[in-house]
Amino acid sequence: MDLAALKTQLKNFVQSMFEEGVLDNQFSQIQALQDSTNPNFVEEVITLFCNDAERIINEINRNLGYQNVDFSNLDSYVHQLKGSSSSIGANRLKLACANLRQASDERNKEGCLQALQLITCEYCLLRRKFQALLHLERSIVELETNQK
Amino acid sequence: MVMAASETKFHVLAVDDTLIDRKLIEKLLKTSSYQVTAVDSGTKALEFLGLHNNDHQDVEVNLIITDYCMPGMTGYDLLRKIKESSSFKDIPVVIMSSDNIPSRINRCLEGGAEEFFLKPVQLSDVNKLRPHLMKRTQTNVNKRKAMDEIVSPDRTRARYNELEVN
Numbered sequence: 001m002d003l004a005a006l007k008t009q010l011k012n013f014v015q016s017m018f019e020e021g022v023l024d025n026q027f028s029q030i031q032a033l034q035d036s037t038n039p040n041f042v043e044e045v046i047t048l049f050c051n052d053a054e055r056i057i058n059e060i061n062r063n064l065g066y067q068n069v070d071f072s073n074l075d076s077y078v079h080q081l082k083g084s085s086s087s088i089g090a091n092r093l094k095l096a097c098a099n100l101r102q103a104s105d106e107r108n109k110e111g112c113l114q115a116l117q118l119i120t121c122e123y124c125l126l127r128r129k130f131q132a133l134l135h136l137e138r139s140i141v142e143l144e145t146n147q148k
Numbered sequence: 149m150v151m152a153a154s155e156t157k158f159h160v161l162a163v164d165d166t167l168i169d170r171k172l173i174e175k176l177l178k179t180s181s182y183q184v185t186a187v188d189s190g191t192k193a194l195e196f197l198g199l200h201n202n203d204h205q206d207v208e209v210n211l212i213i214t215d216y217c218m219p220g221m222t223g224y225d226l227l228r229k230i231k232e233s234s235s236f237k238d239i240p241v242v243i244m245s246s247d248n249i250p251s252r253i254n255r256c257l258e259g260g261a262e263e264f265f266l267k268p269v270q271l272s273d274v275n276k277l278r279p280h281l282m283k284r285t286q287t288n289v290n291k292r293k294a295m296d297e298i299v300s301p302d303r304t305r306a307r308y309n310e311l312e313v314n
Contacts, residue, residue, distance in 0.1 A: 049168050
């Protein structure tokens, strides 16, 4: 596939993520920051985000596994995940965090477990899409490098 | 881009405990042609300032931008320590937060912060830093805006319209 076609494919793919509400404008801001001095910026940010999100989701999972849930600890993790989601533009994941925050505020363990399921769902969807996005990005970079 | 020998970049110290936010703010600042040092805690920020003040007179920090919510020393705690120090009180401090809490914003501005940015911080926010840096090069300027005339960044003004009522 030629470079222009790949770029269009990437653009359309990201656009669909905006339309589905999976990503918001913050992600565009991140894309705009990628330049020749930092050509892998988007990939680096996505990688950082995914590692962090997985770590936090695992911690939340672990916390909810205890009989006596430490809700203030949980609160802190949700805050972190919501913050990271917001920073990368992961809109639906950020909204899913609000659910967990609510359930945690209410000390509602069952509600927290349900909210966590939604978070996990949204995260898995996002990660799949990010992987597809990065695959496209890498193909573009490869083509551009070969053309130089 | 080659800087003229006589031009020195402003040096910003960025403080944030979150890795992704640190990466973002660093990139935003570098894109705006600032020299950046990024640390992950208020304690490390103070260490950096203290160390360089004593040992290297030529390494200067021109502005500090810090997250509010950090374990241990919050951004507000850091702000107060800076403003209470004779060596560093004139360094402009900007606070970032993901929470839109008017009482928090007011507290920070009254505590001496020049600006309060809502996260995620954008390039348009970073563009607002330059006037605070330029001011320092003037002598004898009263930097403190009158408290009843809190000139909020446009984004916080817009956010004020959707006030959180606790």
